[in-house]
Amino acid sequence: MPKTVDELLPDQLLERIRGRAAGYDAANSFFDEDLADLAGAGYLKMLVPEAEGGLGWSLLQATRAQTRLASAAPATALAVNMHLVWTGVARVLAERGDGSMAFVLEEAGRGEVFGFGVSEAGNDHVLFDSRTVAQPLADGSYSFTGAKVFTSLSPAWTRLGVFGRDDTGTAPQLVWAFVDRQAPGYRIKEDWNTLGMRASQSNTTLLEGVVARPERVFRKLPVGPNPDLLVFGIFACFEILLSSVYAGIGRRAVDLAVENSHRRQSLKSGRSYAQDPDIRRRVAEAAMAMDGIYPQVDGLASDVDNRVDHGSQWFAKLAGLKVRTTETAKQVVEQAVRVSGGAGYFRGGELERLYRDVLAGLYHPSDDESAHSTVANAWLGPLED
Structure with a gap:
């Protein structure tokens, strides 16, 4: 049974998944082969307790797996997220003494897809x-x-x-x-x-x-806002796992920026663009931006696992994480596009696909307006009538 992310998603499997992503995108087709491979590896059962036939992983481990998967196939990771959200919510409730969704973990352990x-x-x-x-x-x-x-x-x-x-x-x-x-x-x-x-x-x-x-x-x-544990569980698992997907897109964009900078040669200088000061600055900015995201995703996932009480700040932290991660990933992909040359504008390239995929982050809840309202209410209190 895999104990680490690299064991669950070994390089060979990850590259097989990466190799299919362009074809799915071009055909606008579902990732059937990816799903079969992931199910066979036990990926869909990562948050299911071992007693129910799962891996018994934490939310922190799941986010790291999703970041790695998204670096190869963002759409596959995003869709799998929805199943992981429900198993994550069931875990959050069960660990806090609420067994109302125990059947989700039992059935996920038997191979059901949510x-x-x-x-x-x-x-x-x-x-x-x-x-x-x-x-x-x-x-x-x-x-x-x-x-x-x-x-x-x-x-x-x-x-x-x-x-x-x-x-x-x-x-x-x-x-x-x-x-x-x-x-x-x-x-x-x-x-x-x-x-x-x-x-x-x-x-x-x-x-x-x-x-x-x-x-x-x-x-x-x-009807209306309430502090029920289910609401917290959905919001926490959704925002954290979603952020992990966009962290994976940003990570891959940095890798491609580095790779393309070394590959491209300047006719003017005769050297690779990796030696160009302007290119180096863009790559550095992208890398630094992503380095600020990974610990935040890890930190909030760990806080959920360890039942840290952030009180009224919980929803502000989660909404802020989602907006910060998706916006950062979008900016990092754009930096990668800028350093990679005109070939990246043609359909079929990985960076071109990432550029389109990352825009989906604008549409997931919480959107920018809602997130800022949530954070403002947490710090300033609600608007007066």
């Missing part, structure tokens, strides 16, 4: 309200009707985590549940034709009365 059907177009409340209708049924199950966007792993998930709003009681509540792939009542639109992160195949999922069985309904929360 998708993330949470995002909704125009829902800027994100986790605190929903446009999806959750209708209670007589046996305790719920039917869900609505549209979920950016549903990564669309071709492969076997369990889809969803939430919706139930307005049938005295007060509205948000209902969280998992639906099975074989259940009737949903459609997957094959509408993922995007600028980047194409292999993730994060298609829109139309919920048309799909039913979650009673034992799969694992949370009911009031």
